[in-house]
Amino acid sequence: MKIYHYVTASLLTALFMGGTAAESSAQRLYNGFAPYSSVSFGVGSSHYYGDLAGYRRGLRATYIMPRWNVGLGYTRQFTPKFAARAMFTWARISGDDYTFNKVDPLKYVQQYARNLHFRNDLKEFSITGIYNFIPDGRNSNARAKITPYVFGGLALLAHSPEARTPYNESSPDSSRRWVKLQPLRTEGQGQPGKDKPYSLVTLAVPVGIGVRYTFNESFNIGFEIGYRYTFTDYLDDVGGNPYPDLNSLQGIAGEMSNRRFERIAARKRNGPDRYAVLEDLFNNGTAEEKAAIQGALETPLRGGSGILRDGYVLTNLSIHYIIPGKIKCPPIK
Structure with missing residues (x-):
């Protein structure tokens, strides 16, 4: 955890030092521009x-199981075009093999057959730079009416994937409980020859428009969409490892x-018999289809290739309050 404490401190220090330098530079380069802040x-x-x-x-991943996010941010507009933002976001993501693939079980x-699912509440603290395509006027009262922008930066992310326990017909009330997955080490993490348990804190790179x-x-009223590429393959508790010895x-x-x-x-209450x-596809399928189903039930592979790390997209509709600044009166001559 020490490295993440160091990263957090470094991000805050960089924001302060960068903001001070940017504001000083803005005063020189944009004579007459008054930097301002907003929440x-x-x-x-x-x-x-x-x-x-x-x-x-x-495309299917985008619309099949959307969840929610809420965010609180502080932005400093240093120049008519450049700003920096510190933001905390709480977001939930979710995935389910059954829901995602039930439209065509044979194709996927x-x-x-893997039948995994999860949910994960993400706590994200990000620092991003913002570039406005349309510049502001000389102060906060002279802001552009409509301002498109792009942003990019770095984020610190805390997470902990969960899943429901299997349905138990003999005790339905006690089954289907949400449990945290990382402590269970579902891919045999920590055993000889296996990966060490994955961290519940990681970094992410947010970019968007x-x-x-x-x-x-x-x-102000704002809307943005941004993608987060993370440095973990375990937002879903599924890496590129084979099934462990049960x-x-x-x-x-x-x-x-x-x-x-x-x-x-198990994920859905009163879930169907998946x-x-x-069984029906196997009993009535072709030899090729039967082989595919049998292979899926016997494969040693639990996850994908691991080439791309996990990621997520956030959309956000926001309201911004402009913090009143000091009024600078021109000198009397």
């Missing part, structure tokens, strides 16, 4: 991309690691 609050949607919703099926039989509308002297896992870890033979889709679909 913002916004809400929007979140969209996950990873092993349970692949980048190659990005590997994922449908947005537009602001000047509502009046005190308020005898080496303790407690419910084995049940949460290999869910291919569960009959009921295994009956595989």
Whole structure:
């Protein structure tokens, strides 16, 4: 954790020092421009991309299981075109092999048979630079009416994926509980020859576009969409590792690691019998289809290739309050 404390301190120091330098430079380069600050609050949607919703099926991943986010930010406008923003965002992402692939189980039989799901509440602290395509006037009262912009920066991300325990017909009230997955080490992490347990804190790179509308002297309304590329492959608890030896896992870890033979889709309340679909396809399928289903149920591979890390997209509709600045009166001659 020390490295992440160091990164956080470095980000805050860089923001302060960079802001001081930028403001000093702005006063020299943009004579007469008065830097100003604003605070913002916004809400929007979140969209996950990873092993349970692949980048190659990005359009479906975008709309099939959207979740929510809320954010609180502070922005300093240093020049008519450049600003810096510190922002805290709480976002939920989610994925489900059954929901994502039920429209065509045979076409995506590997994922449908795998039957994994998760949810993850992300706590993101980001520092980004903002470039306005339309410059402001000399002060906050002379802001452009409509301002399109781009942004990019660095974020510190805390997360902890969860999933529901399997449905138990003999005790339905106690089954389907949300449990945290990282402590279960569902891919055998920490065992000899395996990866060490993944960290619940990581870095992300946010980039995106947005537009602001000047509502009046005190308020802006904004909308933006941004992608976060993370430095972890475990937002969904699924890396590129094979299934572990279930005898080496303790407690419910084995049940949460290999869910291919569960009959009921556990994520949804009153979930359907998803295994009956595989049985029907197998019993009535061609030899090729039967081989594909059998292969999906027997493959040692639990996750993807791991070439691309997990990521997510956030949309945000926000309101910005312009903090009143000091009024500078011209000198009397």
